[in-house]
Amino acid sequence: MSATPSSNTTMRADLLNRLAEPQEYDLAVVGGGATGLGVALDAAARGFRVVLIESHDFAKGTSSRATKLLHGGVRYLAQGNISLVREALHERTTLLRNAPHLAQPLAFVMPSYKWWETPFYGAGLTAYDFLAGKAGLGKTEFLSAAETQRLVPRVAPAGLKGGVKYWDGQFDDARLALSIARTAASKGALLVNYCAAKSLTYMDGKISGLECEDTLSGRQFTIRAKCVVNATGVWVDGLREKDGAANPNDGRSPTKPMVAPSQGVHIVVDREFLGGDTALMVPKTQDGRVLFAVPWLGKVILGTTDTPRADLDREPKPFKEELDFILRESARYLTKAPAHSDIRSIWVGLRPLVKSQADDGENTKTISREHTVLVSRSGLVTVTGGKWTTYRAMAEDVLAKCADHQLIDSRPAGVTENLRLQGAQGGEVAQSAMAAPQGAHSYGWDYAAVLALEGAQNEIAPGLTEAMVRYAARYEYAIKVEDVLARRCRMLFLDARLAASVAVKVAEILEEETGMSSECQEFVALARQYMEIPV
Incomplete structure (x- = not known):
């Protein structure tokens, strides 16, 4: 394949x-x-x-605007929904196995600033391990303050009592x-x-x-x-x-x-704000929401919010109070508080919450x-x-x-349980892709086909070559600049300004490949939206 x-x-x-x-x-x-x-x-x-x-x-x-986490749903344990947690943990393992080039285990740390938080959250996460069983990705660990700082170098040290380390999964959604x-x-x-x-x-x-x-x-x-x-x-x-x-x-x-839509906002900043490869998770902020600081493709995702929204805009914009919440809460848990000027990209997704x-x-x-x-x-x-x-x-x-409902005939289920997804078929090439420039790992086995195309050595920007654009047009359904810079590579979500700067070059290659308009100017306008600070 x-x-x-x-x-x-x-x-x-x-x-x-x-x-x-x-x-x-x-x-x-x-x-x-x-x-x-x-x-x-x-x-x-x-x-x-x-x-x-x-x-x-x-x-x-x-589906391209998730927090990039594959998880069993720790919060469902508190609700007593054990069957949901078990199913999600099983599916997490299945996806990690069937798409190892796109999904990997990720360690998280919950910092504790009150004496009771480490034993309280640790007990819940130990139960999470128990439910995972053989599907577990790593053992939950109780951390001292020093161990917490070692794993998350930029965690705020004032009043830090310790923390809990646990494991979940991360992936590239698009x-x-x-x-x-x-x-x-x-x-x-x-x-x-x-x-x-x-x-x-x-x-x-x-x-x-x-x-x-x-x-x-x-x-x-x-x-x-x-x-x-x-x-x-x-x-x-x-x-x-x-x-x-x-x-x-x-x-x-x-x-x-x-459906009652709910809006989730994420902001992206440089890796230095977290200082390591371990994610930070705050289970309960001042207003009761969850805050993540997640390393992803060389940057850090901060979020997320959960705000009702009446319209169904394809490119929803963040509300000012959402951005303020993320920055304010991040400042409480990180030694260096991200400012508006540090934001590389802001992106928003609508979640389909189902009405009764x-x-x-x-x-x-x-x-x-x-x-x-x-x-x-x-x-x-x-x-x-x-x-x-x-x-x-x-x-x-x-x-x-x-x-x-007899709309189709009944055929045995389970056929996708062990079905490797595109790019996950060959270990040796997949490993070479993992060691290749940033972004190349997402091709897995198919990276060899990318390298065989014209422009494989011509880098447009870090993590994007001319050959990748050609491959996107020929084999990955890409037609528009946005298709390439938002979803075939993730540049728009990582650094909107950089994405806008390379749009013309990407458009030239796409139009050469497809013979169709790549809507370059429309993409540049969209990239500006991902840089805008709501007022």
Whole structure:
């Protein structure tokens, strides 16, 4: 499954020609984030005929804006939700095994400034270890003040009593999404980004497919499918409303919204503010929220917030009070407080928090693992909620629900349990990539194919070569500058000013490869937004 000039090409014309071919799919998935891609991969791996469309780029929304943590959910222990913690810990291990080039163990330290915090949090984390069992990544350790400072050199020393060290996982969310997409493609799925669902089609009151549009050319397509899965994250209610409007006289009450969006803000600063490779986690700040300081790709992510938001902006902006909270709380726990001038990038994601669903004539099932799967009377399958760590389990639940409603036939689950994702197939090349320049490790086994392309030695910026841009265009579905600088490499999320400075060069290579507009000026304007300080 390594990328060669003859395999897994993602050139636009080929994808659209395949989309235009007359056939009936078993499954049409709308939404190219973690959930939709996971469903497409699981279904394709079981041998179903699968098509997935995404109105923007893969992982453009929430799925590229996570805190980059694979976790079992320590906070669920306090709620007594043991089954959820066990499942998440199992899925964490599965993902670490199936995508070692994109996900690795990460040590965390909880600093203690009160005498009772070390034994209190340590007891909970010891229970976390017990639940993990063989899936554990490292033993929880009780730390002295000196040991805490050794692991987190920039932790505030005044009043420090000690700390607790524990282990969880870290990953590159957008690159993982792309790896899942390419693995699904290798199993026969057709995936098309920048292709928007415009309407659903029906036969005898049941969904028979959908109409979609290539947003880059305006070209229209009709997709016939036995089952349509709505996996558009915080935007699922849009397609659900279209489904309800298409059947106004079937006796149902109006479609009730499923999602209450919540906004999470992250800011990125230089590595020196943390001073090491161990993450800092404050379980309870002054207002009760959690604060992370997480090393990631040579920088440090500070966050996150959790603020209700009414709109569904594709590029939400941080509220001033959110930024002030992160900076203020960081100053309490770090020896050098980050200032506005130290911020390299600010990025915001919308989380799909699922509302409680009363019986409105739809067949609803809320699963006790954060996500919800719902099937309408016309057969639209909607899934939302959940988290990156459990994307694979969510996909299995969706397909089980589809089979329960006889939208697809029932086939054995578990096919993705030991399925290595794109780039994870060869240890030797993967190890050489890990030792290569920053960013190269995310290709894993495929790094050899990147090195074989023109411009492999021509660095555009640290961690980005001309060959990487060409590879993104040929094999990774990239069309726009934003696709490359935000998600194929993570420069926009790490240093927005640097990303803006190389946009023109990236655009030249992309347009040479694709023959299409790369929207360079639009990206430069977006990069400015990632630098803006709210007032």
